Amino acid sequence: MKLQLSKWLVGACAASFLAVGLPYWQIPYAEVEVPTSLMTPALVVVALAAAIARALGGSRFVVCVLAVAATIPAVVMVRVVVDTAADPTSHNLWPFEVFLAGFVGVMVAALGTAIGSIPGLRANIRHE
Numbered sequence: 001m002k003l004q005l006s007k008w009l010v011g012a013c014a015a016s017f018l019a020v021g022l023p024y025w026q027i028p029y030a031e032v033e034v035p036t037s038l039m040t041p042a043l044v045v046v047a048l049a050a051a052i053a054r055a056l057g058g059s060r061f062v063v064c065v066l067a068v069a070a071t072i073p074a075v076v077m078v079r080v081v082v083d084t085a086a087d088p089t090s091h092n093l094w095p096f097e098v099f100l101a102g103f104v105g106v107m108v109a110a111l112g113t114a115i116g117s118i119p120g121l122r123a124n125i126r127h128e
Helices: 007-026 042-057 061-069 071-086 094-127
Strands: none
Touching: 007 042, 007 061, 007 071, 042 061, 042 094, 061 071, 061 094, 071 094
16 A cells, blocks of 8 residues: 655645644743643644645545644644753653644544545535
């Protein structure tokens, strides 16, 4: 089984990573609360990117959800690595932070991917 990544899916992941990461990384460490700190308008970009990757890129549903959803925990992991390099005692509960970020990512990416599936479903209904 060969995994094919479309340009749309790669672009969706990059856009999601930057849209969520840039504002998240600006929050001071003392004010970060996962998942609350991730609940920003940037999640709209994640859902939209997943919808576009599904509709225009033709990515499979599960591949699209997992790839786009993985960008949210990746953003948190970048923050954990940078913060613990400066202060090794920070992020003692980082596995929970990553898990919660993954949950948020899957929910938002699944919603976006489902929305991106609608044009394909309508096309199949018309041809039958």
